[in-house]
Amino acid sequence: MDRRDAVKSVAFLLGGALSATTIGVFLEGCHSSSPASADLFSADQEKMLAEIADTIIPATKTPGAKAAGVGPFISMIMKECYPEDAQKVFVKGLEDLQDRAKKDYSKSFLEITAAQREELLGKVREETIAAQKADKESDAKAETAKEQEVQKKGEKENNAGNPLASKVNKSRPYFFAIARDLTLLGYFTSEIGATQAYTYLHIPGRYDGCVDLKPGQKVWATN
Template sequence: MQRREALQQAALMMGVMLSAPTLAGAMGRVTNTGPSVAVSPDQEALLAEVADVIIPNTSTPGAKAAGAEKFIVRVMRDCYPKADQEKFYAGLAKLDADSKTKFGKGFAALENAQKIDMVKQTMTEDKPFFLRMKELTTTGYFTSEIGATKALEYLPVPGQFNGCMPMKPGQKAWAI
């Protein structure tokens, strides 16, 4: 099984369909050779904050600790056309502007409960942005070293192949 097939199978097991550009990005491919949107450090920091609401720190490190925002920036730049990048970053800017309107401060400065409230609002008001953000965050997290070794079971050198192996109660899913 090739890595692409393994990622597709893992996505299907998690109940998620990965878009072709995200899958290409997870494979390290560059499919956008045209112009790209320049991302500022503030935008990257904002991406980290939103990603950390989607996958927060629990008994395992969250998306921010895994550097999911770097994955998101790279995949958007390398795999999505400029028009899609502009829509995505416009959605991010709208989330920050809505936070300022509702709470009087930017998303990054909000309390955790307020951040969750803003993400829930975005889920309904800007669903395309939220779905893409969620897809990129989860893919970036679970393909990172932290996601693969702390949140998933990881066996660096697998033993023999057992096609049907029962899982113990509470056992994590296997990393690819």
């Protein structure tokens, strides 16, 4: 299994923890990158990706996201897989994060402390949750208004047979949600994430579909 297949497998395993935008990307397949995508991020923004990921998954008893090379992974997947509208939202999110760091701490995002990055991203996370909730309520009202018309036309979800279909819609992309999604995917498909954050058995024996974990035991890595 190559890295791309591993990412897709973990995306499906994490299904409920990922945003609709990211699930849609891996259900539909990666888009062909445009020439403009090669210069999607500035040098400082590339560095910001590594620090954002490391703030989301910091080093504890195991190495963090930065050590696992998640920053370059986020950059690659954003350029190669996400559609243009999501790319624009993500770049705008990085620009806003930089502006807020300068406003709140009088320093660039790369210059503020780890604690300040955590505080700042915590605010962005809460704002994202609130925005997603508001958008969901708005979409639900619009869906209710169209329900009779849709039923008359006999329209159905194209992915009705897919177990993740109910989670996929045309919801708008959110910067923090994508950053979180790709941090999780990048970390748990990396060598560090699979062998140190998870319990990894290099040469497995028989397959056990359901194994009880002891308190504090790491989850088994999937092959």
